[in-house]
Amino acid sequence: IPVEPFDLVVFGGTGDLAQRKIIPGLYRRFWAGQIPADSVIIGAARSGMDDDGYRALARAAIDEFVTADKRDVAVIDAFLATLGYVAIDAKGTGGWDALKGRVRKNVVQAFYFSVAPSLFGDIAERLHAHDIAGPNSRIVVEKPFGRDLASAQALNGVLAKHFNEAQIYRIDHYLGKETVQNLMAVRFANMLFEPLWKAEYIDHVQITVAETVSVDGRGAYYDKSGAMRDMVQNHMMQLLCLIAMEPPYHFDPDAVRDEKLKVIRALDPVKPEDIVRGQYLAGDGQGGYLAHAENKDSKTESYIALKVNISNWRWKGTPFYLRTGKHLRARTSEIAITFRAPPHSIFDDADGWRENVLVIRLQPNEGMNLMVMIKEPGPGGMRLTQVPLDMSFAEALGEEGADIPDAYERLIMDVIRGNQTLFMRGDEVEAAWRWTDPIIQGWEARGDKPKGYDAGSSGPEDALMLMHRDGRRWREIR
Ligand code: NAD
Incomplete structure (x- = not known):
């Protein structure tokens, strides 16, 4: 139109x-x-x-x-x-x-x-x-809309002198991605998922944004930022909000943004032991982070994994594990929702049993994969095995799904139409910094150094421990 x-x-x-x-x-x-x-x-x-x-x-x-x-x-x-x-x-x-x-x-x-x-x-x-x-x-x-709460408030103040909130469109191009908006459609246009979408049925959620690119070429800029500021405070926070928020009464800018804000406000402070920061090492004939950043003592993280708890009725007891990094094994963004075990198993041989996992793939090849249990075929009695219900949206939609506008295109048209739904509101940005600031200040005050990880790997070993100690594990990055 x-x-x-x-x-x-x-x-x-x-x-x-x-x-x-x-x-x-x-x-x-x-x-x-x-x-x-x-x-x-x-x-x-x-x-x-x-x-x-x-x-x-x-x-x-x-x-x-x-x-x-x-x-x-x-x-x-x-x-x-x-x-x-x-x-x-x-x-x-x-x-x-x-x-x-x-x-x-x-x-x-x-x-x-x-x-x-x-x-x-x-x-x-x-x-x-x-x-x-x-x-x-x-x-x-x-972006970047500030590098901490104070600078974000200052920017909001400067803009508010001349423009009211309804006139201000803060771009987070992540929100303009077709796939990210699809999260809302999947959650709120289906009856299938929402009744189970709570701590009672969901064991934990993993959000992964893995990149293969290094910071080579923009090391000077990135070194002042790091994964927490560059990815978690904005993009991953938005993904977390879309997964965790209550249903808005309408797909309307303020209704959606109100619900996202409530999630951010309900985030617990993150304990230092629930964070793993990493910096990639030299490898594959390429320099490591320190060579790209030019600052030989840089403590900036090119990788971060953290465990986030949301203190509200829906999510108490269901951790969200977030990880993102540069120079990793594969370029992939996905949200994996792991369900709890059935309350009682009627099968004697539960060896093959695995949790149901709903994976929402943002890239590459946007789609959904639901891991379900079935009987292993054959005469071996009632043995269980897990199979994927895997769907690529592009394949399911045929040609129609193939020509997806870029995030910027969509967002610029939304500005012209006056639709702020996919733009961050000032209070939302500030709330995200309010949660992020003490985390960053904590590691800066302690002088924490990021752990080295091999370029092309899945990140630092310590990140595995973050989940192992809870009896869980990360999905493979591939
Ligand atoms: P750039 O350095 O390539 O371009 C800066 C532009 O600002 C130029 O057109 C320059 O003429 C103009 N400019 C600078 N000083 C000026 C002045 N005093 N008066 C008038 N014009 C002036 O920067 P960029 O990479 O295009 O980034 C622009 C903004 O977008 C930045 O805030 C950046 O953080 C953000 N951003 C960039 C990217 C990206 O991929 N490049 C991605 C996300 C966000």
Whole structure:
């Protein structure tokens, strides 16, 4: 469904994110017929450049980041005609009046802050001082949203001076992934799972986000962040919330975000013995983390595993184990829900018995796998064995499921439509930092060093112990 014509200003429109994600994403939506040709998209950044220069930059970005099947010369030209460029100085006065002359007041107006967070305040202020933004304008802000509670509160404060919460779209591209939204559909559009979705029936939950990439090339940035800030506080917290939250009364922005917030508030503080941090070592002819980070004494973790308890009626007694890391054996993201044993076994030979596990695969090959017990075929009597009920969503949906919009595409269109459901609310971000801060402060105060792990492995040995001591074990990363 096409949206109404809109004006979108991309601050940082010449940057890496704009070239890799924002411009190609907008183009693909244009190609799909969702963006009307009388929309106006303005790149605004520091470089001196004119409209044609920006169109050339955008054309190159489309050539590089859009697949050939969607690159159509006429469509690209029509898309480029919607683009323009204004050179601005976020910290000065240059360019702002020119920008004002380029955007309309009578259409949906969005400003995408694809710049360092240190510029958010300057831009917000100038949008108002130069009478460019109005009460109906929307702003989109990129991650990282702070590096602790204080900095997140400061950012929220700076934005709140000029925009109210309904105008602010904090992007966590993870939430824009088709697969992540599917978690809500699986939970709340089926009768099958929800009655069992509680501590009484669920033994534990494992959430894994494993990456094969190292931090090579962006070690300087990553070293100031680490897995806890870069992955757990935002992306994994969102996954945990979607699995743990109560059913919202409606699929409505504040109803969903209220429920997520309640989960974050119910998280127990994490004990130091329930956390394992790791740093990958050199291997496979590649340097280790310390070589990539350039700081030979860095204590930043490229891996983290932790046990999280949620103190509420639904989840008391059912731990959530989270792990994420770089340079691991395989690239995989999944949520595995392990059910408890039946209350009583009627079978004499329960040797083959295993717990039911529902695995929701986010990537690769999005799908669901339910491990169920059956009788082992053959004359051996009533022996049990476990089999998978395995389904790939793409296969089940055929061609239709194959063309899934990228997270950025979906989220930008949601901004234009004014739907905040998949964006983090200010109080949600702050609550997540409020939980994260003492954990990080704890290991910083103790001077904890991460454990080394082999590049291409499943992470540090100690992480195995985190589950073994509870009589459980991690699923294999593969
Ligand atoms: P970048 O360094 O590639 O680009 C920065 C952009 O900001 C450039 O267009 C530059 O001209 C502009 N800029 C810088 N100072 C300015 C000033 N004083 N006035 C006007 N414009 C100015 O950065 P990026 O990688 O595109 O990242 C942009 C934002 O998105 C950052 O907040 C980053 O954390 C976030 N982000 C980036 C990625 C990514 O993959 N690149 C992923 C997630 C989040």
